[in-house]
Amino acid sequence: MAKKKEVTVEERLRALYDLQLIDSRIDEIRNVRGELPLEVRDLEDEVAGLNIRLEKLVSSLEVIDNDIASKKNLIEESKALIKKYSEQQKNVRNNREYNSLTKEVEFQELEIELAEKHIKEFKAQIEQKKQVIAETKERLKERETHLKHKKGELDAILAETEKEEQALIEKSETYKTQIEERLVAAYVRIRTNVKNGLAVVPIERGASGGSFFTIPPQVQVEIASRKKVITDEHSGRILVDAALAEEQKAKMEKMFSKL
Incomplete structure (x- = not known):
């Protein structure tokens, strides 16, 4: 041997x-490569976050639209009740019944007033959210463009260096076994x-x-x-x-x- x-x-x-x-x-x-991989990851996270934010904003608009529809239904119901109570007032037998119906009419009028106030507030919220949505979309577009650019940079560098880096890593491990x-x-x-x-x-x-x-x-x-x-x-x-x-x-x- x-x-x-x-x-x-x-x-x-x-x-x-x-x-x-x-x-x-x-x-x-x-x-x-430097900080490029981290930059790309951060941009991907930011884009994902902005998309989630947009989804939530659009979803909240739908909720407000439903709230407005609900208030409009309530107004129509109150108007129908006012009409009904007003008709009933024509056939009352005494002042007590008349006053009772008058109070019902006044209550429904207050309900309409409150519902209209809420609708006005909801519409203001919609305008505010639409502004935020527009700003978020603009920000998202800008971040997506930046991400595309950075990804292109990273892909180009990886295409040039990935093969060499892998070969060198293997060489490094081989040399270590010889020492x-x-x-x-x-x-x-x-x-x-x-x-x-x-x-x-x-x-x-x-x-x-x-x-x-x-x-x-x-x-x-x-x-x-x-x-x-x-x-x-x-x-x-x-x-x-x-x-x-x-x-x-x-x-x-x-x-x-x-x-």
Whole structure:
């Protein structure tokens, strides 16, 4: 049985930096999309909310129309009763009966007056709601146009980048399987804790990439020797020398261009 080849520190560093380059490329693609998916989702929610509001407003108009019809029926009933009581007054036998019918007529007249007042109020509500409906429809039209535009933007970006992003995600997972678990765990932890997602960085002008803290010359020599995994004492990032970084960048650029 053939002995499994031992992976050198340099090979680990190269694999880690390759993984970083892949994940950084995924980050770039997602940054291009930026806030668009959230914007689209928010606009979809707003459009849905405006549609529900319109439905409720239209429904409330129907209720008011029914209330007006009900009041108009009540007026007709009251008019019929007034006519009936007025006819009865012509045939009363005494003042008590006449006064009783007069009170009934007055009550029905008050009922008509109150119903007409309610109808007037209902009609004012209708005008107010119609104004709100018109404003809501205008807002809905504007939001739908904006949503269509943003969806078009997002679809165009997705069409350009989705295939590449998926291929890169698969590559990232494959590369992780080629690196020992403890290093992958450290890489993921560092990447999660730093703002720009850079867990593995090269030395640039005597400092770790993206940092202003100078690395002592002796440590720089150790990093360049590629004999052990060294982290920046300030940021915790894994450090690689500039030459290794350039070699891996050239290699990965070729791979990216084929995706």
